Amino acid sequence: IPTETERCIESLIAVFQKYAGKDGYNYTLSKTEFLSFMNTELAAFTRNQEDPDVLDRMMKKLDTNSDGQLDFSEFLNVTGGLATACHDSFLKAVPSQKWT
Amino acid sequence: IPTETERCIESLIAVFQKYAGKDGYNYTLSKTEFLSFMNTELAAFTRNQEDPDVLDRMMKKLDTNSDGQLDFSEFLNVTGGLATACHDSFLKAVPSQKWT
Numbered sequence: 001i002p003t004e005t006e007r008c009i010e011s012l013i014a015v016f017q018k019y020a021g022k023d024g025y026n027y028t029l030s031k032t033e034f035l036s037f038m039n040t041e042l043a044a045f046t047r048n049q050e051d052p053d054v055l056d057r058m059m060k061k062l063d064t065n066s067d068g069q070l071d072f073s074e075f076l077n078v079t080g081g082l083a084t085a086c087h088d089s090f091l092k093a094v095p096s097q098k099w100t
Numbered sequence: 101i102p103t104e105t106e107r108c109i110e111s112l113i114a115v116f117q118k119y120a121g122k123d124g125y126n127y128t129l130s131k132t133e134f135l136s137f138m139n140t141e142l143a144a145f146t147r148n149q150e151d152p153d154v155l156d157r158m159m160k161k162l163d164t165n166s167d168g169q170l171d172f173s174e175f176l177n178v179t180g181g182l183a184t185a186c187h188d189s190f191l192k193a194v195p196s197q198k199w200t
Contacts, residue, residue, distance in 0.1 A: 087172045
């Protein structure tokens, strides 16, 4: 039985491959594929953004080699960035530090 | 209902907090906590390593600010690194490129 962490690693690979396979080069996310991913898999985040250009700016920032495509490690920065943001807001909500 | 991607983001935060909370500073993984995480959550990977020092070297490499602790973004590089390695081996196994 895979652990939860192993399941997540597999799951992030699977979701990347699902969206990367929609058009063009199968192993990267085009802008269209990235928008489709964000509007479907992270719709709660996307809907909450007041700035209509946020996805455009995210794509530019994530596409570190500026080829107009997100490869898998660039893609992981989407989920990693959101996870870090969630984690940071948790830390802010619980500022006291416990030492054992 | 959260999507699979949202579930994974939550799950990576939860697993980090679970291990980070075991000793010392609750918001980072010490070496002991990192070893506990690797031997439990990624045991299949850890058991397969022939080099007995691999976890020591991983910890050194992941601890980018060399404070002996992994914060959450350093931790994400563990799962991200393994996901990228899995994804790369998938690409090597399926070298043909499909354009649509």
